[in-house]
Amino acid sequence: xxxxxxxxxxxxxxxxxxxxxxxxxxxGHNTVFWYxxxxxxxxxxxxxxxxxxxxxxxxxxxDRFSAxxxxxxxxxxxxxxxxPRDSAVYFCASGSRIPYGYTxxxxxxxxxx
Amino acid sequence: xxxVTQSPEALRLQExxxxxxxxxxxxxxxxxxFWYRQDPGKGPEFxxxxxxxxxxxxxxxxxxxxxxxxxxxxxxxPKPEDSATYLCAVQARGxxxxxxxxxxxxxxxxxxx
Numbered sequence: 001x002x003x004x005x006x007x008x009x010x011x012x013x014x015x016x017x018x019x020x021x022x023x024x025x026x027x028g029h030n031t032v033f034w035y036x037x038x039x040x041x042x043x044x045x046x047x048x049x050x051x052x053x054x055x056x057x058x059x060x061x062x063d064r065f066s067a068x069x070x071x072x073x074x075x076x077x078x079x080x081x082x083x084p085r086d087s088a089v090y091f092c093a094s095g096s097r098i099p100y101g102y103t104x105x106x107x108x109x110x111x112x113x
Numbered sequence: 114x115x116x117v118t119q120s121p122e123a124l125r126l127q128e129x130x131x132x133x134x135x136x137x138x139x140x141x142x143x144x145x146x147f148w149y150r151q152d153p154g155k156g157p158e159f160x161x162x163x164x165x166x167x168x169x170x171x172x173x174x175x176x177x178x179x180x181x182x183x184x185x186x187x188x189x190x191p192k193p194e195d196s197a198t199y200l201c202a203v204q205a206r207g208x209x210x211x212x213x214x215x216x217x218x219x220x221x222x223x224x225x226x
Contacts, residue, residue: 004156031212042218043157043200050212091156093214098145098164098204102214104156 002026006092006105013112018080021108023092024073032075033093033102034067043091049075082112115140115205119217126191126224134186134220136201144206146184148177151198151219160199191224198222 005024013019025032034046047057047067057067064083069075079086089109095102116139126132138146145164149157161170163179170177174195176187186199198219205211 033214035216043202043216045213045215048212055211056213093156099162101147101149101159101162103159104149106156 002103004092004094004103004105006090006108008108009106010109011111013082013110015083015112016081017112018078019082019086019110019112021077021090021092021110023075023077023094023105025075025092025094026103027073029094029096029103031095031102032069033091034075034077035091035093037089037091037107046077046090079110082110084112086110087112115203115213115215117201117203117215117217119199119201119220121220122218123221124223126188126222128192128224128226129190131187131189131191133188134199134222136184136186136217137182138184138201138203139182140203140205140215142206144204146179147202147204147214148175148184148186149200149202151200157200188222191222193224193226196222196224 007022031050033048035043037043046059049069052069066078089107091107093102093104118137120135145162148160151157161177166181168179174189178185198221200219202214202216
């Protein structure tokens, strides 16, 4: 089965450090989402791309978060500088046809100490 | 703004005890309503897409239905392996750039043997 691959799976970092999370969407999928999941807020949309163009990043703190899709096989989410409140699980998802939904990766669990 | 509310927050059932989960939504024109299952430590797994009121989809012991304001996930004779968090999401019909997926906070289902 095709999978969305996220790296790293776990990341522990100190406050103030830069964090980069990577996502390899399923080949042929033209829509890529970044979500953050916490117990309190559930799944929050951070940003998404369609055909590699950023369509909406209104869910991201602009001063510290950035999302890019340098090519069709890679999406990145960067946090600089990281803060303890950024601790969460970050998911990437990709899809192209609504009947098949969107496929999620296994997530990156980020802990900022 | 699109909104999704799921109830109950948590549900505990005995094996074989059928029940339903609710997803109420507000969206300016529905492109699709999605049901996902999430196991601990994993990404959400796609179950169904529903498009219009009156539509039904089935998969094993699960059946999803849709009205103009809500969707139900019916679980018939559940087994312990059905224990998971079930998430509902909506995607609005709109301009060419609107593919945002808005999630509810989920229902944590526990099925006891």
